[in-house]
Amino acid sequence: MVKTDKNIETQLITPKIIIDADNAILGRLCSEVAKHLLDGYAVNIVNCENAIISGKRHSVLNEYRAMHKIHTHTNPRRGPFHPKRPDRLVRRTVRGMLPWKKSKGRNAYHRLLTYIGIPEEFSGLEIIKPKHADANKLDCKKITVGNLCKEFGWQE
């Protein structure tokens, strides 16, 4: 899990949203989350393993495999790193939609937390669905983030 803003006062003031990634299209979900973050919200995403990527299984896998080949030539341990756990993969996808080189973007990123499943502490809280990311409107083939990550070695 990731460190949040250490300043308790700002944590109290920051309004928090919990978003359900179940059956949500990954890119559309993440762009919506990025918008919320830049507006100053703290966002928690639950059920990350059930987010959906559209496309044939093998073509999605090939795209990610090609991405995994990108690393420092002289020392792969220096990155860039490619997360292989559903919650981290979703978090990394949001990072790509934030102005990472500006402090505005970095601070926004630190307000984002992602989870596999729904943690116990969220029981009874309002969990909202993203507005424009429903995967039911897709009539093509699709793959869940969880299944994708299993290909890369994630053990459920």
Next chain:
Amino acid sequence: MGHRRVSAPHRSSLGYRRVRARRIVPAPRAWQSYEGAPKLLGFLGIKAGMTHCEYLEDRPRSHLVNREVTVAVTCIETPPNVVFGLRGYKKSPYGLKIVADLITTETKDELKRRVKPPKQYDLEKAKKKFEEHLEEIVELRAIIHTQPYLTGIGMKTPQIAEIKIGCSKIEEGYQYGLSLLGKEMLIRDVFKAGEFVDTIGVTKGKGFQGPVKRHGIKILQHKSKGTKRGVGSIGPWTPSRTMWTIPRSGQMGFNVRTEYNKRIMQIGSDGSQIVPKGGFVKYGVVKNNYVLLKGSVPGPKKRTILLREPVRKAPQHEKEPQILYISTRSQQG
């Protein structure tokens, strides 16, 4: 005219990270998925030294079967391990997580050198809390400590470790763990002669070493410019950085290493039968129970070694090997 070959195999394995171990008693990454009557799946011992023995070869496929064979053996002194706590882990999406633990109130005085006992502690309360979580617990581990003060090596502070309790049902394992609390476990309770074990230990530390000793590269000819104990070339002009594969100087040794499937040749209690005349060099005599393992074990003498039930498939020889002779010749000159 001879000249250097264009390509050659790499001089050292790139499969290991050559970093110092964080602590001297390793925490294994994996335990055997054991089913059956509850038992501890590991034991801590102290490496004493090596000798050799002769035994009747009993591997049925060996061409030397039923003949006398000489093998090198490592002696590991195993004073009783004391169980002083229990710990339960539950499953979470991010790996195992501790849900409950308990510690005995009657611990040995020597343990205070390693851990500070809690001042106000209610064992009954802790047990109740533990039992509430029994349903979600998937792995039980016993917290044990060694008793190095029983040996002759002069070490007083015990080492502590977590050892998995193997069981079919967590309830059974928990009752077994409770029955062990505060008691001494003997090596005979955990392993038998003829079985196979994995050994996990920290290797001998060699400090900061150059690439010749650390990676085994060749020493260059004496007329080499600059240095002769370095690599001939540390890489191309571009990229103008050193590749991670280049053998360079750095920390050597003191790494955690696991060796798999070592056969227990003998478990004994009378050390005088195996200790060489004058004692093991840099160790002395063996005063407690001991284990003779076939082959070598990582680490120097006096190092704490974890013996673990094998996690990989071990050969099936459950009979105790018939040992004919154990060398007790002096190892000093």
